[in-house]
Amino acid sequence: MPGMGMQVRVGTLAPVPTGRYCDDPVNYTPREHARMTANDQVQAQLTAPGQLFEMEEVEVAGNTIRAWKHAPATFRALLEMSRFHGEKLFVVYEDERLTFEEHFRLAATLAHRLIGDYGVRKGDRVAVAMRNYPEWVIAMSAALAAGAVAVPLNAWWTRQEMEYGLADSGAKLVIADGERAERLSGSGVPMIVTRAADANWSEVMGEVRSDVTLPDVEIGPDDPATIFYTSGTTGRSKGALGSHRNLGQAPMTVAYALMSAVARAGKDPAEAAAVRRITLLTVPLFHTTGCFAVLMPTFFTGGQLVLMYKWDPQRALELIEREKVTTMSGVPTNAWQLLSHPSFGEHDISSLTSVSYGGAPAPPKLLERITELLPKRTPGNGYGMTETTALAVYNSGAGYLAKPDSIGLPAAVLDVKICDPHGDEVPTGEVGELCIRGPIVILGYWNRPDATAETFVNGWLHTGDLARVDEEGFVYIVDRAKDMVIRGGENVYCAEVEAALFEHTAIDDAAVIGIPDDEMGEQVGAVVRLKPGSAATAEELQAFLRDRIAPFKVPIRFWFRETELPRNPGGKVLKTHLRKETLGL
Structure with a gap:
């Protein structure tokens, strides 16, 4: 990917079977080679030794899994890597522009303030409650760089719901915009406020020096990093506890999904990787899709992120034209509303090369509309959960057109199995519960040992979704087991x-x-x-x-x-x- 110092290329390496890991795929015999599918060959080529998507085996919580060898070990490493993108535009919001270097300085400065002025220590929880403002990105980065556990709160929540999130996480501090600060007034939790008449953001930040560095905090891959609240089936939200390893592996998983789709289409991934992605984010950053499937990959690749005050298809068309957006990422509803807008044909959106979505089932009519109105654009549909740090399975391009009812193929570092109610794997093609294992599966639920034990079994995440897998490895969601x-x-x-x-x-x-x-x-x-x-x-x-x-x-x-x-x-x-x-x- 751009700026990562490694080249992605498609060679002629012998393939490895889907879901199988091998240090030397070249050792497969010609007979084994002949049995491999095109998808297996693409996986072997992209994950071969020396390639960006090379894999390794790691131990996590007593279980051996595959992981991306060259992924950042922690968010701190990812943040430091992002500084090499220098003066490239990183975040655009309305008329505001923030480069990677500017973001790094602001995040590092705030991290020092959190430690020095607010007494934040490693493992403390710092909540972030605001719209998709640039300060959301800075606050999230600063909290993680300080060794804290970042707790993004749903900005649409009521006061009662937000107070629950603060109390359940035990947040030591909340960083909020004016609307959320007013909603949380009197909560008793210290607050840093931005985008309000009485904001103290500038006062807290103080001088932002050009030579600032990150605080000296020791952070490991398996240290807790984030708590994202996912609505609970018993009426109370559960805090999904993610690790720094999850944060480093997630953008690599997204990059692999994109590059494997390019390779399966017969195109050169190196050429695709050289094109800088300018992404219009249409969903909230407090969602795992917005944070892990869009923001973190933008850090990783040196792309550009265009934020919106709130989703509006008319404004989206204007921003795509103005910012030369190449990718729109969100949920199927966003794509549907964009293509259905009365002024759709009045804007130059020729820069838009891909429309990707996930987080909800995509109606078949949506694919028909995309192929009709955006015939040269690549549609993509992904599957993921808060518990998988967003994207886990992806379907794009020719695969999506051939199997539009499938969510696609799992990333190479992931194992997928379909289980019966007893936890035993069912034969290919039969329906059962979708279970996933890999480096993007979270640590468990915050302070919920019973729920953790029920959902995470021997390293396997039991998703609660009913699915089947065909002979080529494509996954199909049949129904939701959860209400x-x-x-x-x-x-x-x-x-x-x-x-x-x-x-x-x-x-x-x-x-x-x-x-x-x-x-x-x-x-x-x-x-x-x-x-x-x-x-x-x-x-x-x-x-x-x-x-x-x-x-x-x-x-x-x-x-x-x-x-x-x-x-x-x-x-x-x-x-x-x-x-x-x-x-x-």
């Missing part, structure tokens, strides 16, 4: 919304379901039964919920039911029956 609605890339756990509904005095019973939607993928709906003699309207329930949960979680439609909700013998609501009754699905 969840994915609205425009936002995970909405039904139990959380149901728990909030039950706080209303008129509610006797409630069940939340997903409503199919072309634009958002799904919308949130609720089937409710009121207590005898009680009354409530949909509008009243929506207003009630807005004070308790984030707006995107509030159901857009209610079905009022007089009879009991259908349940199985164990008392669980039969949501398949409800969907059939209410939606005909």
